[in-house]
Amino acid sequence: xxxxxxxxxxxxxxxxxxxxxxxxxxxxxxxxxxxxxxxxxxxxxxxxxxxxxxxxxxxxxxxxxxxxxxxxxxxxxxxxxxxxxxxxxxxxxxxxxxx
Amino acid sequence: xxxxxxxxxxxxxxxxxxxxxxxxxxxxxxxxxxxxxxxxxxxxxxxxxxxxxxxxxxxxxxxxxxxxxxxxxxxxxxxxxxxxxxxxxxxxxxxxxxxxxxxxxxxxxxxxxxxxxxxxxxxxxxxxxxxxxxxxxxxxxxxxxxxxxxxxxxxxxxxxxxxxxxxxxxxxxxxxxxxxxxxxxxxxxxxxxxxxxxxxxxxxxxxxxxxxxxxxxxxxxxxxxxxxxxxxxxxxxxxxxxxxxxxxxxxxxxxxxxxxxxxxxxxxxxxxxxxxxxxxxxxxxxxxxxxxxxxxxxxxxxxxxxxxxxxxxxxxxxxxxxxxxxxxxxxxxxxxxxxxxxxxxxxxxxxxxxxxxxxxxxxxxxxxxxxxxxxxxxxxxxxxxxxxxxxxxxxxxxxxxxxxxxxxxxxxxxxxxxxxxxxxxxxxxxxxxxxxxxxxxxxxxxxxxxxxxxxxxxxxxxxxxxxxxxxxxxxxxxxxxxxxxxxxxxxxxxxxxxxxxxxxxxxxxxxxxxxxxxxxxxxxxxxxxxxxxxxxxxxxxxxxxxxxxxxxxxxxxxxxxxxxxxxxxxxxxxxxxxxxxxxxxxxxxxxxxxxxxxxxxxxxxxxxxxxxxxxxxxxx
Numbered sequence: 177x178x179x180x181x182x183x184x185x186x187x188x189x190x191x192x193x194x195x196x197x198x199x200x201x202x203x204x205x206x207x208x209x210x211x212x213x214x215x216x217x218x219x220x221x222x223x224x225x226x227x228x229x230x231x232x233x234x235x236x237x238x239x240x241x242x243x244x245x246x247x248x249x250x251x252x253x254x255x256x257x258x259x260x261x262x263x264x265x266x267x268x269x270x271x272x273x274x275x
Numbered sequence: 276x277x278x279x280x281x282x283x284x285x286x287x288x289x290x291x292x293x294x295x296x297x298x299x300x301x302x303x304x305x306x307x308x309x310x311x312x313x314x315x316x317x318x319x320x321x322x323x324x325x326x327x328x329x330x331x332x333x334x335x336x337x338x339x340x341x342x343x344x345x346x347x348x349x350x351x352x353x354x355x356x357x358x359x360x361x362x363x364x365x366x367x368x369x370x371x372x373x374x375x376x377x378x379x380x381x382x383x384x385x386x387x388x389x390x391x392x393x394x395x396x397x398x399x400x401x402x403x404x405x406x407x408x409x410x411x412x413x414x415x416x417x418x419x420x421x422x423x424x425x426x427x428x429x430x431x432x433x434x435x436x437x438x439x440x441x442x443x444x445x446x447x448x449x450x451x452x453x454x455x456x457x458x459x460x461x462x463x464x465x466x467x468x469x470x471x472x473x474x475x476x477x478x479x480x481x482x483x484x485x486x487x488x489x490x491x492x493x494x495x496x497x498x499x500x501x502x503x504x505x506x507x508x509x510x511x512x513x514x515x516x517x518x519x520x521x522x523x524x525x526x527x528x529x530x531x532x533x534x535x536x537x538x539x540x541x542x543x544x545x546x547x548x549x550x551x552x553x554x555x556x557x558x559x560x561x562x563x564x565x566x567x568x569x570x571x572x573x574x575x576x577x578x579x580x581x582x583x584x585x586x587x588x589x590x591x592x593x594x595x596x597x598x599x600x601x602x603x604x605x606x607x608x609x610x611x612x613x614x615x616x617x618x619x620x621x622x623x624x625x626x627x628x629x630x631x632x633x634x635x636x637x638x639x640x641x642x643x644x645x646x647x648x649x650x651x652x653x654x655x656x657x658x659x660x661x662x663x664x665x666x667x668x669x670x671x672x673x674x675x676x677x678x679x680x681x682x683x684x685x686x687x688x689x690x691x692x693x694x695x696x697x698x699x700x701x702x703x704x705x706x707x708x709x710x711x712x713x714x715x716x717x718x719x720x721x722x723x724x725x726x727x728x729x730x731x732x733x734x735x736x737x738x739x740x741x742x743x744x745x746x747x748x749x750x751x752x753x754x755x756x757x758x759x760x761x762x763x764x765x766x767x768x769x770x771x772x773x774x775x776x777x778x779x780x781x782x783x784x785x786x787x788x789x790x791x792x793x794x795x796x797x798x799x800x801x802x803x804x805x806x807x808x809x810x811x812x813x814x815x816x817x818x819x820x821x822x823x824x825x826x827x828x829x830x831x832x833x834x835x836x837x838x839x840x841x842x843x844x845x846x847x848x849x850x851x852x853x854x855x856x857x858x859x860x861x862x863x864x865x866x867x868x869x870x871x872x873x874x875x876x877x878x879x880x881x882x883x884x885x886x887x888x889x890x891x892x893x894x895x
Contacts, residue, residue, distance in 0.1 A: 197878050205874070267874040274872030 188215035282323035289319035290402035306391035317374035324370035350470035357411035359758025375733035380522035382729035400426035413472035454502020461495035478760035493550035504536025521624030530613035558598025562690035564591030569697030596676035603766025604675035611668035615741035618657035671745035699786030
């Protein structure tokens, strides 16, 4: 059981990672990030169900979810700003940090 | 705490007050009155110097600190006064001769556009020279030493619209810098090792100094003195310094400033006399300078240049006397020389003034003794004194030095007699050519006129001095004993034997006779050799080729500095800076290429970094 949950969690994380590094659309990259966060939260929640653990794990999971929600607000706003600026909402259109 | 007499304060305060009044009040309001406060200050200073001389004569010299100039950690530099025999004997001469030349200058410079500037700098020089003579430590001495050099620069270049004057000023200043560097090194060595530069303290430890250090200090002092006193290798600035107005030449480049080098040697004598061979070296340099310059003086035609070479010659004679360890004789000659050389210069100035020029040559004047009798009498008195005619001042002081030469024997006797003969030759040649001049084709001045009283009276007084100060020789020696460093044998004048006097007189008579023969009996010989042997004349015009040597030294130093600059600065240092900057730029450009600004690239880097961190953590 535990192994299955870890596997699902790992699969989700790497799917998210793949989306982050391979996809170009900002929305897809953002989705991948959220997926990675959720994968980590899943693993943490699973480990928190062990008998010896206290409630701190669940509290942390809730905190992570709350932070992810807040992050979604900021991230989606950024994506919208890029869209409104007339550029395609793609990772390669943001090059202001070019050295 | 020593009680400092009022006269000491007046030595500084009177000139400072006069300079302040002159600069802030009379210069802007009434520039032609600038000399009034300054002449008043000269009177005060001369009286103060006389009272100090009286004190010292009674053996009540003093060495005290007025205030502390610099204090830092364990060392300090006081600003003090040392009123001792050496200082005051020269001080009395400087203050009196200087004051009379100030009076003369008031007449000579009248109507000049830079009258106020001239008098202010001239008086600043007077103040600096007095400060130099009463300094009680080397740092203070160095301050005034540099100040007199700066004033010399300003006054040689006084007629700054003249190219030659500007060049001469620059040459004098730079040559003096070379010499001053030696004194600066000596002061720094003393300051670094002893934290104290007071003469009194250093005299006490002179005997205990290590031999190497003594030799170093001695050589540095001689180096400094050679430049300031125009001794042989560095003398060439002095004849060119005659571009300045005549009072400047008389006061600074004959009577006082150039003797500062000799004075430094006397002040440092406790060190120099302990270095084996160094006094003899000074004597040799002095004798060589004296003979060489006498030869050149005999070949010059410009009145002031003749006198300038004569000054070089007599400075060499003073160094000769010092080097033969007759310090008293050297100081004595310094004092008498101040009087008679000032007279000679001021008479040359009167002639130039009468001709309305800055200087005249012997071919432009002649047969003036009828038209300018007072100038003629004064000039003759000073010339006799310079040549060592019996019972004039120069007779006593030169015989004292010749006595030293005879006591030393050998080459010194020959050198001393050669100097005596040479001095007599060039000064009588000048006298005959200027005041008699039987040459038919000699142009004479349009309307020669005697100097106005403001110029004639000081010259007459100085001429009396040129005759009379020699009688004070024994008083001078008694003054010199005050504050004389105990480690050095006390100065004294032995009564020159009749043989010495007779030999000196014979040599002088020989020189004078030769001058009479070449200028009066063979009237045009003095010009003909120049015309018939242009190569020889050219050789004399460039000081027997010596003038080329410093020029070559300077140009090769410039060439060398250029090379060094090219190799060190351009090829090495600049190359290192530019190379390292270029390397930095290339590295950062390479790094900058990684920063594409693309988010996916950044993410890749994040991934790689995270993976590397994980791998490292797993490995541990």
